Amino acid sequence: MNIILADSYEITDKHIRLTDYRAEHIVKVLQLNTGDMIRFGIINDGRGKAQVTGIRQKFPFFVDLKIEISESLAPVAPIDLVLALPRPIMLKRVLSQVTALGVGTIHLVHANRVEKSFWKASIVAEKNFRPYLLHGLEQAVDTRLPEICLHRRFKPFIEDHFPTIRDRYRTHILADPGGKSSLQLEIDNESGRVLLAVGPEGGWVDYEVQKFREQGFIDCSIGERILKVDTAVIALHSRISLLLES
């Protein structure tokens, strides 16, 4: 945890009392004392520092902080993600890692090779994404939560929903090991936001690739190696970020 995050409604007149995992982390891992400073951010708002003004170092822990916000909320990340719903353990890992890298919105979609049972996992059915997103923000010292949208059927997503968001992006990339184009060619010298679609284990089926193409996605490959979803998402995000920065 490289920053302590809190919701604005937890804060009263620049003060907060932490009593949960954040207090425990400050006591046990960071081993702070009264007077010590720590990075602090308000979820979906600014960040800065906080000073420990009171602390109880044995169970039940509490930590009182006095907050000073010095930076406003950072702009939204230039990359959004369409992700074929992975198995729950992989989803948790991907959510944390891609949040740490920076992402605007994550569209979790159904695909032919997504097992139907994945939609019944508690993390998805109960929309219990927040701890994994917070974990990514706390790692990367960010305050902006990604948005998560669920699309339980592929066809309505690509035919009806996607056209309503298409113009938010300059480039629409479909990651596909058989893709004909290179990321470099498609993103070099382009500014604007990028929508990246990453398939399930085993890849998109031909019908899905065709549907993405009809909607203007360009299928790109980053080589012949078959990667796990988490590795592939990070690898693609990193390459796109580098191209957008250049």
Added chain:
Amino acid sequence: MNIILADSYEITDKHIRLTDYRAEHIVKVLQLNTGDMIRFGIINDGRGKAQVTGIRQKFPFFVDLKIEISESLAPVAPIDLVLALPRPIMLKRVLSQVTALGVGTIHLVHANRVEKSFWKASIVAEKNFRPYLLHGLEQAVDTRLPEICLHRRFKPFIEDHFPTIRDRYRTHILADPGGKSSLQLEIDNESGRVLLAVGPEGGWVDYEVQKFREQGFIDCSIGERILKVDTAVIALHSRISLLLES
């Protein structure tokens, strides 16, 4: 498992009988039958296909394969890694993922912020890396095992060992959140192999950064976000790969 891998000494006259986790995978997950084809590779040698010539589909499983090698061993990956020894669970994940991405040699080194106990973990003490490397190769359809070198003391590594391998690389990159240079600047238009050094949780200490600099490493940052070791290694590897391909 996207390819079945075997050591050359397991093969007799283009035939092999599998009886371990590979046989179980072919029976249970791939559900192959006699006559079916599968991707097959020889560790540190060529790859091609194999045909199932015999199979026992209940415990104890076995699978007989007839092998046809059509491609020779791919060249060594253009990136080697110096990695401050991570905690065992992270090490296992990084070894698999970076092997899937492609890496030549991985130097596991001590650093000030590496806990001494990590060197006593069974995966390190017993040099039990192979299953994690094979896992990466089986994912990425590769046959070339990375080399792993252990350096239990930092100073002898950087002062005595590194000078003997320095000339194998055109570029020496030290990943450092405070780094002054950009990867782009250092690797653009350069050919040749790259050595990438990634620090422990909490980063390299000043003394270590200074030592790397004295040996010709250039400290590069990929932004202000603090990343976990596994995310950072994949992100850096991907960016360097993109720059080497361009």
